[in-house]
Each structure stands twice: as C-alpha cells, then as structure tokens.
Amino acid sequence: MKPTALYTETRVRADLDTLWSATQEPARHRRWDLRFTEIEYLPRADGEPQRFRYATRLLPFLTVAGTGVAAGERQRPDGTRTSALRFSSPHPLSLLAEGSGYWRYVPDGDGVRFLTGYDYRPRWGRPGALADRCLFRPLMGWATAWSFDRLRLWLERGITPERALLNWLAEIAVRVVVVACAVSGLGLEPLLRLLGPFAAPLAYLLPVLLLTAVCLALFLPPRVGTPAARRCLRTPPTRVRAPRLLRTLETP
Incomplete structure (x- = not known):
C-alpha cells in the first residue's frame, strides 16, 4: 500500500506579505525549518523557474544535499498564494530520492492559513520503503509540523527560531x-525508615507523588513559547489536490 502523503497546516496571525517573505527567502526559510541546514537559490535566466540547492547536516561530518525547482503564484483571483516545487537528491545516503510538494497561503480574518502537502519516493528498494514507513516518514511529518509552529511563534510573538x-x-x-x-526516587523507601514515625505516611505518599511528577513531565502541554508539532493540523479537513502549477515543473 502506498504511504499517505504528508500534510501540515497552521494558522499564523501575520500579514500575508510577511509570511510569504519568511517562507520564500532562503536565508529566512532555513532559520525556522528543521528539515534543512542550507537553502540557496541558483542562478537562472529570465522566465525560467527558480532552481535551488538544499542540504541537511545529519552529522558534523555528513551532509546530504539535493537540488530542486520551484515556482510561485503571488496574485491569484481568489486572493490566495501558492508555491510549488520538485526536488531530488543523488546522494546515496539520502533515503529521499525525489519528490514534490506545495505551499498554500489562504487569508483568514486577521491571519493566514498556511499549509503544505508533499510526497516523495524513497530509495533502497524494500528496505528503504520499510524504513520510510516505520521511521523516516513519521519523523518528517513531525519535523514539518514542529517547524511550522516555530515559524508561527516567530511571526506572532517575536520569538526568534534560535530562541x-x-x-x-x-x-x-x-x-x-x-x-x-x-x-x-522509587528506591528511597529504606531511607524513609530513618524518619521514624513519619516514615509510614511518607512511604505511602511517595509513589503517588512520583507518579504524578512523571505524568506531568510526560503529558503537560508545552509552554506557549515552546514550539510543538501537536498544535498543527496533520490531516487535511477536506480532500485536497495539488495545485496545477506543480504540473508545470520538471523534476530537477
């Protein structure tokens, strides 16, 4: 069965031009997007789609790079904007061989619905497909949503991506x-005996207190200034279709 394409959506209370700039300028894009270490535009002739190079540092001594081609529509009749891209990586250690995706910017009251959909073909045959389904694709979905929330905090609250x-x-x-x-702390019961008459009630309460602490640590919602993937929508509310702009782009 073919894996489900990845989808992420958030609502950013920011001006449309501000959001467009933060996502379309490579120097600003790589600051908030956890998936990339480097993004740079490549030279192009007038009228041609924009080509770019991207890279992700997996280890201090290992960087996986690829290239892509992108195009955008800033003025659409319905007031929305769209950006589409195709990308590929020849690096033998890159599980992601080639793929495509899009960004949509939908004005919504005092903010913008910012959403993405993308899919890719993994390499390495059946082992690669299994690794993608069990690990890499869920990780990519989480990283996308986490990055979207980091972008939202930057534009809404002024919290820089680095912070x-x-x-x-x-x-x-x-x-x-x-x-x-x-x-x-579960092994502290012997030490409680040194407290004499207070040992019994404390020994009874200790597991409850420790369990409460663990539950708070594991399930307490993130602070408002901390990015969290859970704040983003990960399933499209309705059936979505890739923009027609995507069909005009060739695989790089």
Missing part, C-alpha cells in the same frame, strides 16, 4: 530530569 529551539531543548531537559528523578 524557540533553546526553549524546546530546555523544556525537554527539564522533563527528562523530572522523570529520571522520579524513577530513581
């Missing part, structure tokens, strides 16, 4: 420490 990443790492660290302390 948002630090907020996320700090919150993850606190949650991990709380869980680790709670798990290690």
